[in-house]
Every structure is written in C-alpha cells, then in structure tokens.
C-alpha cells in the first residue's frame with residue numbers, strides 16, 4: 001500500500017479533499033478507519049464526533065488514539081464551550097491529527113467520551 005506522509009503541522013500542507021469518509025458516530029472508530037484505509041491510501045478519514053470536554057478532562061490518550069496508517073486523518077470535536085474546544089483542538093494537534101473539525105451544532109447526548117465527562 002502506498003503511504004501518505006504524516007502531516008502533523010496542521011495548516012501547513014493541503015489535504016486532498018476530493019473524497020472523504022464523513023464523521024459517523026458508532027461507525028468511524030479507529031478499527032473502521034484502519035479497515036477503510038485499506039481501500040485508499042489518500043481518502044480523508046474523519047473520526048467519530050468526540051466530546052471536547054472528555055478530551056480535556058477524561059482519558060485523552062484513549063479517546064485520541066489512532067494508528068499512523070490512518071493518515072490523512074481529521075479529528076471531529078463536539079462541544080459548545082470555546083475554551084474546551086480550543087484545549088481539545090490543541091490536544092488533537094499534539095496527537096498528530098491532520099485536521100481539527102468542530103461540530104458545535106449537536107446536543108452531544110451521544111458523543112463519544114461522554115462517560116468520561118466530569119461535571
């Protein structure tokens with residue numbers, strides 16, 4: 001399989017967006033994405049929507065884990081608190097995601113990581 005180089009410097013290089021697999025909760029987890037990568041080395045893959053608060057306060061390493069084979073890979077964060085979204089986005093960049101995508105229009109009642117949310 002041809003490999004796409006990792007791009008951990010968000011914004012410094014253009015992603016090929018002609019084909020992408022949309023973020024889908026309960027579907028595009030790391031196992032699904034690894035499987036999908038076998039069909040195309042270049043298609044842009046999205047994570048499920050991940051609760052930004054859970055990333056900031058919960059098990060960040062587990063929530064953001066992915067295999068390097070999954071690049072190019074976008075992290076979708078869900079939330080409504082700007083400071084939490086910003087902190088979670090920074091964590092996503094540090095984890096090596098190629099893009100951070102914000103979903104601010106969802107109730108998050110079902111978002112991945114909710115079980116780690118600390119109120």
Ligand SMILES: Cc1cc2nc3c(=O)[nH]c(=O)nc-3n(C[C@H](O)[C@H](O)[C@H](O)COP(=O)(O)O)c2cc1C
Pocket residue numbers: 022023024025026027048049076103
């Ligand atoms: C099972 C399922 C889960 C989804 N989860 C998310 C999600 O986590 N975040 C999101 O932004 N959209 C989510 N969506 C919407 C899809 O990302 C996509 O925008 C939608 O299916 C429309 O795609 P289309 O324009 O290619 O038809 C989900 C859709 C489905 C069917």
